[in-house]
Amino acid sequence: MTADAARIWTAALIIIGDEILSGRTQDRNVSQIAAWLNVQGIRLREVRVVADDTDAIVEAVNILRARNDYLFTTGGIGPTHDDITVDAIAIALGVRVEIHPTARAVLAEYYETRGGLTEARLRMARVPAGASLIENRMSGAPGIRHGNIFIMAGVPHITAMMLESLSGQLEGGLPLLSAQIGCWVPESEVAELLRETERTHEGCQIGSYPFFREGKVGANFVIRSTDRQSLDACMVALTAGLEAAGWPVTQDGI
Amino acid sequence: MTADAARIWTAALIIIGDEILSGRTQDRNVSQIAAWLNVQGIRLREVRVVADDTDAIVEAVNILRARNDYLFTTGGIGPTHDDITVDAIAIALGVRVEIHPTARAVLAEYYETRGGLTEARLRMARVPAGASLIENRMSGAPGIRHGNIFIMAGVPHITAMMLESLSGQLEGGLPLLSAQIGCWVPESEVAELLRETERTHEGCQIGSYPFFREGKVGANFVIRSTDRQSLDACMVALTAGLEAAGWPVTQDGI
Numbered sequence: 001m002t003a004d005a006a007r008i009w010t011a012a013l014i015i016i017g018d019e020i021l022s023g024r025t026q027d028r029n030v031s032q033i034a035a036w037l038n039v040q041g042i043r044l045r046e047v048r049v050v051a052d053d054t055d056a057i058v059e060a061v062n063i064l065r066a067r068n069d070y071l072f073t074t075g076g077i078g079p080t081h082d083d084i085t086v087d088a089i090a091i092a093l094g095v096r097v098e099i100h101p102t103a104r105a106v107l108a109e110y111y112e113t114r115g116g117l118t119e120a121r122l123r124m125a126r127v128p129a130g131a132s133l134i135e136n137r138m139s140g141a142p143g144i145r146h147g148n149i150f151i152m153a154g155v156p157h158i159t160a161m162m163l164e165s166l167s168g169q170l171e172g173g174l175p176l177l178s179a180q181i182g183c184w185v186p187e188s189e190v191a192e193l194l195r196e197t198e199r200t201h202e203g204c205q206i207g208s209y210p211f212f213r214e215g216k217v218g219a220n221f222v223i224r225s226t227d228r229q230s231l232d233a234c235m236v237a238l239t240a241g242l243e244a245a246g247w248p249v250t251q252d253g254i
Numbered sequence: 255m256t257a258d259a260a261r262i263w264t265a266a267l268i269i270i271g272d273e274i275l276s277g278r279t280q281d282r283n284v285s286q287i288a289a290w291l292n293v294q295g296i297r298l299r300e301v302r303v304v305a306d307d308t309d310a311i312v313e314a315v316n317i318l319r320a321r322n323d324y325l326f327t328t329g330g331i332g333p334t335h336d337d338i339t340v341d342a343i344a345i346a347l348g349v350r351v352e353i354h355p356t357a358r359a360v361l362a363e364y365y366e367t368r369g370g371l372t373e374a375r376l377r378m379a380r381v382p383a384g385a386s387l388i389e390n391r392m393s394g395a396p397g398i399r400h401g402n403i404f405i406m407a408g409v410p411h412i413t414a415m416m417l418e419s420l421s422g423q424l425e426g427g428l429p430l431l432s433a434q435i436g437c438w439v440p441e442s443e444v445a446e447l448l449r450e451t452e453r454t455h456e457g458c459q460i461g462s463y464p465f466f467r468e469g470k471v472g473a474n475f476v477i478r479s480t481d482r483q484s485l486d487a488c489m490v491a492l493t494a495g496l497e498a499a500g501w502p503v504t505q506d507g508i
Binding site: 015018019020021022023024025026028030031032033034035037038043044045046047048049050051052056078080081082085091115116118119120121123124138139144157176179186187188189192194195198205206207208209210211212222224249 | 263269272273274275276277278279280282284285286287288289291292297298299300301302303304305306310332333335336343368369372373374375376378393409411430434440441442443445446448449452459460461462463464465466476478
């Protein structure tokens with residue numbers, strides 16, 4: 001494996017929104033962005049959920065963009081007074097906010113038959129100076145890219161469209177592969193087996209995820225590695241270990 | 255309103271778990287803890303999701319416990335090798351890890367008819383020195399309290415039990431009240447009305463949450479305030495403004 005292939009590319013995500021912190025809305029963007037990043041060979045390393053508050057956004061943006069290859073944000077890019085993401089990111093970057101001409105044209109066309117491009121709607125063409133756009137085939141208002149920052153919608157299916165536009169566009173490393181097995185075993189019964197199997201399979205991590213179902217306890221075990229052969233060998237060893245201890249295994253988890 | 259009543263109590267939450275960052279598991283703890291905190295008169299101000307990584311946990315714990323009244327964590331307190339939360343928090347606090355005698359007794363009783371208290375299971379009695387316990391009527395292994403830090407399970411229904419044990423035990427301020435109305439209106443049509451209504455109702459925040467359903471756009475508007483009268487007045491004004499503009503309102507949202 002070359003040095004380049006071994007490089008791990010990382011991303012951080014900032015979820016901007018009082019509605020998540022109040023418990024009103026169940027976030028769906030973490031899991032969809034995480035899964036999409038995996039396919040691009042990029043690891044989601046940290047997530048922060050912050051309020052609709054300029055200082056909180058600026059702090060998170062500046063710390064996370066510096067220590068990750070990519071930074072994604074979701075939320076706060078609509079037309080209303082509580083949409084402050086663009087202004088906050090411009091402050092974090094030390095640039096002014098400007099109207100992006102292409103965004104203005106896209107919005108003018110989208111709203112031509114929908115009541116026209118009002119002042120409120122024109123807010124959605126505002127970007128931190130120097131930004132480019134991320135296409136949104138769903139609702140007109142584009143996402144925004146500025147350097148390594150990707151500014152996406154809060155509404156999950158709009159973010160999904162924006163991710164689709166970005167697929168294959170970002171440099172990444174080897175995708176993190178994973179495989180799962182399930183077992184009707186209390187995880188504490190096999191803690192030592194898990195630890196030893198991980199230790200003897202370099203480059204593999206084993207996660208243990210217990211559950212209670214149908215009145216019984218069980219666990220799913222997820223093995224992660226960037227190397228298919230190591231992953232397969234670890235899976236074979238763990239399966240054999242569990243079955244030797246009297247715990248039949250279900251492929252792909254329970 | 256006295257100075258005491260106006261004090262805002264805040265909490266932060268750290269979700270510890272590779273399974274959230276990989277996209278494998280959809281988090282459920284943010285929304286349930288946020289909702290529970292609201293009832294206690296405490297605002298969830300920030301959330302971080304970090305990997306099963308000691309340095310990442312230590313950094314988040316030390317920043318967030320210092321700037322919030324309370325810090326909650328979920329995940330990483332089971333019996334397996336990937337459960338490192340207690341060790342990481344002990345490092346953050348600069349204390350050693352010890353076996354809590356009550357936790358040991360609780361686990362010994364729980365596992366008496368379930369194969370005995372093995373070394374792996376005894377791991378779940380480990381706490382940062384000086385901690386007290388949070389009762390878990392579900393599965394034996396208790397949560398842990400150390401100063402203003404509350405260490406909870408990753409499995410949402412176990413965390414729910416732990417929250418129940420804590421209900422009414424934490425000092426908080428006035429609960430943040432909220433009310434919601436819905437409207438089949440593109441939010442950009444009423445952006446100015448929302449901004450003005452918020453501006454003229456001190457102590458009220460209005461959040462605008464657009465959606466697409468049945469081929470139509472609409473939005474729910476959530477008003478938040480600690481004062482019932484202000485909240486009601488703001489709601490009446492916003493409802494009147496929307497209906498005067500020709501947008502019928504649905505109470506409690508769409």
